[in-house]
Amino acid sequence: MPESSGSLAGAFSRFRALGERGREAWRGVFGIPDYDAYLAHLRATHPGETPLGRGEFFAWALERRHAGSGPRCC
Amino acid sequence: MNKLLSILLWGAIAVIGGFGFAAIALNRGESVNAVWLVTAALAVYFLAYRYYSMYIAARVLGVDPRRATPAVRHNDGMDYVPTNKWVLYGHHFAAIAGAGPLVGPVLAAQMGYLPGTLWLLAGVVLAGAVQDMIVLFVSVRRDGRSLGEMVKMELGNVPGTLALVGVLAIMIIILAVLSLVVVKALAESPWGTFTIAATIPIALAMGVYMRFIRPGRVGEASAFGVVLLLGSIWLGRAVAEHASWGPAFTLGGTEIAWAIIIYGAVASSLPVWLMLAPRDYLSTFLKIGTIVALAIGIYVVAPQLRMPDVTKFIDGTGPVFSGSLFPFLFITIACGAVSGFHSLISSGTTPKMIESEGHIRMIGYGGMLTESFVAIMALTAACVLDPGIYFVMNSPTAVIGTTADKAAQVVSSWGFVITPEIINQTAKDIGETTILSRAGGAPTLAVGMAQILAQALGGKSMEAFWYHFAILFEALFILTAVDAGTRVGRFMLQDMLGHVWAPLGNTEFLPANVFCTGLCVSLWGYFLYQGVVDPLGGINTLWPLFGIGNQMLAGIALLLCTVVLMKMKRERYVWVTLVPTAWLLVTTLTAGWQKIFHPTPAIGFIAQGRRFAEAAANGTLIAPAKSIAEMQRVAFNNYLDAAVCGFFVVLVAAMCVYALLISLKALRAAHPTVKETPREEGTAYA
Secondary structure (H helix, E strand, O other): OHHHHHHHHHHHHHHHHHHHHHHHHHHHHOOOOOHHHHHHHHHHHOOOOOOOOHHHHHHHHHHHHHOOOOOOOO | OHHHHHHHHHHHHHHHHHHHHHHHHHOOOOOEEHHHHHHHHHHHHHHHHHHHHHHHHHHHHOOOOOEOOHHHHOOOOOOOOOEOHHHHHHHHHHHHOOOHHHHHHHHHHHHOHHHHHHHHHHHHHHHHHHHHHHHHHHHHOOOOOOHHHHHHHHHOHHHHHHHHHHHHHHHHHHHHHHHHHHHHHHOOOHHHHHHHHHHHHHHHHHHHHHHHHOOOOHHHHHHHHHHHHHHHHHHHHHHHHOOOHHHHOOOOHHHHHHHHHHHHHHHOOOOOOOOHHHHHHHHHHHHHHHHHHHHHHHHHHOOEEOOOOOOHHHHOOOOOOOOOHHHHHHHHOOOOOOOOOHHHHHOOOHHHHEOOHHHHHHHHHHHHHHHHHHHHHHHHHHHOOOHHHHHHHHOOHHHHOOOHHHHHHHHHHOOOOOOHHHHHHHHHHOOOOOOOOOOOOHHHHHHHHHHHHHHHOOOHHHHHHHHHHHHHHHHHHHHHHHHHHHHHHHHHHHHHHHHHOHHHHOOOOHHHHHHHHHHHHHHHHHHHHHHHOOOOOOHHHHHHHHHHHHHHHHHHHHHHHHHHHHHOOOHHHOHHHHHHHHHHHHHHHHHHHHHHHOOOOOOOHHHHHHHHHHHHHHOOOOOOOOOHHHHHHHHHHHHHHHHHHHHHHHHHHHHHHHHHHHHHHHHHOOOOOOOOOOOOEOOOOO
């Protein structure tokens, strides 16, 4: 029955999209901005610049969160 | 229709809260169910959020949702990113919530559950959340500048520098006192020590996984990290009972102190991805999970509060911390009611990520209410314990001795009847050899949590597991804070020393980095060591010092907010910041004064120092000091603590004078003199 499998696939892809959004939100909580949004932003505003790779971007976010961005304690 | 619904909803919340308080008020003298306390607190938070924070946003600050925020104006996809308000709320909460709200309320429970609860609620609604929210607002209007820079802008260069030095001093004290909490929890506890030690290789493995095997997969790595952690708790019991491994992991207080000092120096020199970041993820997951579990546990188990509403120790003779209710309750509970530290976070990354000024209320005010709720639950967990157990766990050795018999006798004589059998049984239930004199909040909270969670899940046989889970959870995020705080302290030292000798300020220059890391670790390590050998058990000495420092910082932040309101020509609303400022100044200056000059040695640093110095001169020993040299060291440490306290007092007094002069000038000015970034139209986000 193609119709039901189609809707199943649709539900599955919606579920995946939801999962991706959830992951993105989690990363946001840990101070890691959305990489795709960064790429889109850079392409739109500074087309000539070479963007950071995904790994570099992630490393940069870690560095910002933990090295001298201000105290996070009590 | 919507309006009617809203009236009904908020009316219902008010009625529920009223019931909670009525249950507490009508049952005074009898035991009250903890559910009432937590429900009443929740109702207060909802009402304060709905009405008071709205008033502050709309009337006092004139929040303008159509005014472009720094994230919108400077959007670069990296530093400045407009962020979904729920994500930012999580980010902000994860940054402000630490061990503070779990320790202070537990210590304050010695005065009964009522004083702590009332201060937590009144403090957060009128002071703590107000500070977090207005500092965030002020920073958003100034391109996300930091507290130090804003004090410089609005109050002048000298106050700006003073504030920075003050922040560094508070950092040092907080790192020492948090480490001391870990020492108190792990001393003579092979099970606890093993599980904490196991977090180091687990974090390293996670770090490598996220860096090389599956870059950026935070969720996956954290999930397997949590599983390994739970496994290490399970393994910990076997290790503790093992004939040769057990003794190997049984360490005394000074040994653990040295281990933490070395850990701080090494961990803060490693790249962040290797250890700090994975530990940060683990502790955030555990923190959120544990807080949710505790909240559900309290509602499922509905335990009775066994601590009296008010104990006789409000007169200042309490064994946990010395000094009477006023002013010492108000500096013992800092985080959860009002915490100066948050002003650094509200002016850190949060203002650079906020989408709209309309979100300031939820993130600033709402974030702090959530932290206060955590503090209320910590207080509840401490107050459902048998009060006898509470005092046995939190009184120093000098007062209750070192055996269960002696401790039971002393604590029973205070009116909290307890037998040596119950003490020993409690220790056995949680899988420890002793529970005597484990001050510092973490172990007490862990026993309270273990009893609540074991009743909800697993029964008596699981109590030892839950106890060590709670210890692990607290120690993990304290050690994360030690690592992160040492890095921040090093940067601050480099920033300051760079003015003295330029190469020291160069963060790319390895010898300068090593030197400043060493200096930072030595500073907090000194206070930690002093706490471990302190005759009154350390927490008694260092926690008030931290409380005074933290509240002083809150005073400075609120003074800044007051000056800004005056400069905005909103003087008719200035009471919103002026009332909490005045209260903080009165309590902390009184507490500071008493800690320095009070004639009772348990309260006054100078009196205690003199007591030891004179005894040393006469050749008599006061326990636990074992030599004249140790006696002299205790005397010196007390004079040093008096000096640190004096520094905080002078600092805040100077700030007050500056703020007053500038406020008067602003009052005379005909127009607003505030230094905001000019308004730009932005897209409104509700």
